[in-house]
Amino acid sequence: MSAESATPHAGRPTWVRYRVLGMLFLLSIVTYLDRMVIGGAGPFIRRDLELTPLQLGAIFSAFQLAYGIFEIPSGWLGDRFGPRRMLVRIVVWWSVFTVLTGRVTGFFSMWITRFLFGAGEAGAYPNAACVVSRWFPFVERARAHGLIWMSSRLGGAFAPLLVAPMLDPDKASVVFGFSTYVGWRTVFYIFGSLGFVWAVAWYLWYRDYPDQKSGVNAAEIELIQKGGLPTSHNEKTPWRVIFRSPNIWAIVLAYFVYGYGVQFFFFWMPSYVKEVRGLKDWAPYAALPFLLGAAACALGGFASDALVRRFGLRWGRRTAGLIGLGSSCVWVLLSFAVDGPEFAVIALACAFASTDFTLPTFWAVCLDIGKRHAGTVTGTMNTAAQIGGAISSTLIGYLAGTSQWNLAIGSMGVALLASALLFFFIDASKPLVSEDASG
Numbered sequence: 001m002s003a004e005s006a007t008p009h010a011g012r013p014t015w016v017r018y019r020v021l022g023m024l025f026l027l028s029i030v031t032y033l034d035r036m037v038i039g040g041a042g043p044f045i046r047r048d049l050e051l052t053p054l055q056l057g058a059i060f061s062a063f064q065l066a067y068g069i070f071e072i073p074s075g076w077l078g079d080r081f082g083p084r085r086m087l088v089r090i091v092v093w094w095s096v097f098t099v100l101t102g103r104v105t106g107f108f109s110m111w112i113t114r115f116l117f118g119a120g121e122a123g124a125y126p127n128a129a130c131v132v133s134r135w136f137p138f139v140e141r142a143r144a145h146g147l148i149w150m151s152s153r154l155g156g157a158f159a160p161l162l163v164a165p166m167l168d169p170d171k172a173s174v175v176f177g178f179s180t181y182v183g184w185r186t187v188f189y190i191f192g193s194l195g196f197v198w199a200v201a202w203y204l205w206y207r208d209y210p211d212q213k214s215g216v217n218a219a220e221i222e223l224i225q226k227g228g229l230p231t232s233h234n235e236k237t238p239w240r241v242i243f244r245s246p247n248i249w250a251i252v253l254a255y256f257v258y259g260y261g262v263q264f265f266f267f268w269m270p271s272y273v274k275e276v277r278g279l280k281d282w283a284p285y286a287a288l289p290f291l292l293g294a295a296a297c298a299l300g301g302f303a304s305d306a307l308v309r310r311f312g313l314r315w316g317r318r319t320a321g322l323i324g325l326g327s328s329c330v331w332v333l334l335s336f337a338v339d340g341p342e343f344a345v346i347a348l349a350c351a352f353a354s355t356d357f358t359l360p361t362f363w364a365v366c367l368d369i370g371k372r373h374a375g376t377v378t379g380t381m382n383t384a385a386q387i388g389g390a391i392s393s394t395l396i397g398y399l400a401g402t403s404q405w406n407l408a409i410g411s412m413g414v415a416l417l418a419s420a421l422l423f424f425f426i427d428a429s430k431p432l433v434s435e436d437a438s439g
Contacts, residue, residue, distance in 0.1 A: 014220045021135075030155065032290075055107050061393040061394045063117055071122045075375035076376045079373055090123050135224060137225075140305065142317075145364055146301015159287075165180040168181070238373065248377065252384040254362070256384035260415040264396060270286040317364065332410075366378040369432055
């Protein structure tokens with residue numbers, strides 16, 4: 001259906017793209033709720049399944065290993081067949097394996113389940129990026145990604161706050177005459193059910209291109225096309241160009257060390273707060289990085305687009321990256337200098353928030369450069385982050401077993417500094433394919 005037949009009177013641009021963004025906002029919350037519940041459940045799983053810290057780290061890495069392996073194929077499939085069908089497949093798959101996590105019996109079954117969970121979830125954000133590239137002009141893309149990543153951080157913040165009274169009988173409360181304590185296995189059953197609801201709503205409502213969606217007028221389609229993309233297009237993926245591009249390699253390396261640097265917060269923060277810093281009320285402290293990160297993602301997205309308007313694509317995106325990642329290194333150093341466990345944890349939370357200021361810029365740069373191939377480019381970038389994260393999770397598990405937490409956190413700061421410096425080699429004004437240069 002054309003936009004003209006759907007809405008005869010164009011007038012001012014409609015706002016259907018923001019309803020699409022709302023669906024991606026909900027997707028991102030559910031993604032991180034399901035992904036991060038294992039972080040809060042980690043100490044309880046370790047006890048019940050008699051796992052070592054190194055084994056738990058290997059389980060965390062299993063998710064990222066599979067996620068990294070399948071990111072590029074899933075992103076490419078989104079470019080080729082559309083994110084409508086691909087996101088339904090992704091969400092249903094990961095929801096099934098979230099539920100099955102509650103059925104594991106030991107290290108091996110847990111590792112396999114988390115690997116398959118990661119394989120299913122791979123491609124969620126590259127396909128979301130594909131949606132943004134088709135539905136938003138380039139001057140709105142960083143802020144769109146900022147809101148998507150803000151919602152992921154809200155999911156990350158809600159996870160420990162929601163699961164703490166469900167996992168720990170000492171923190172349980174009574175609601176409508178029933179105790180909130182259900183145990184870690186049932187927690188996975190509950191959280192795994194959320195994705196099925198979203199997948200049905202997405203498939204029924206969303207369309208892959210604005211001109212296929214009723215209610216989108218010609219003015220909104222014209223506005224979206226200012227990003228340089230046609231409303232519908234299939235094109236062969238330029239693999240050789242992608243893997244020979246210095247720009248892509250700079251992005252990949254920057255996101256690789258970024259992925260190493262932030263992994264601590266996703267899976268190890270609850271254990272660190274509870275077992276190392278001795279803070280019994282661990283859930284609010286484990287949630288703090290993600291609450292601050294939610295605000296930083298939104299702010300970073302708007303700031304990145306504003307800097308682009310002021311300085312152009314090259315230095316606008318570069319400046320946003322340098323500000324966020326550079327300041328994160330300062331906060332990591334402060335976590336060693338301050339007195340008191342609470343202040344050290346707060347400093348680390350601020351370090352994470354600073355990295356999140358840059359997160360929308362990473363993804364917007366991929367859209368700036370990749371354009372029609374946004375899903376493939378973001379999948380390539382995110383693969384690198386998952387490899388870095390898998391290395392980090394396993395290494396932290398080893399260092400945790402030998403009580404070398406300061407070394408783990410120090411290596412995180414070095415990685416974030418390297419990511420900041422690599423932004424000097426990223427140029428968002430150079431698209432992959434010359435005919436896209438008009439965008």
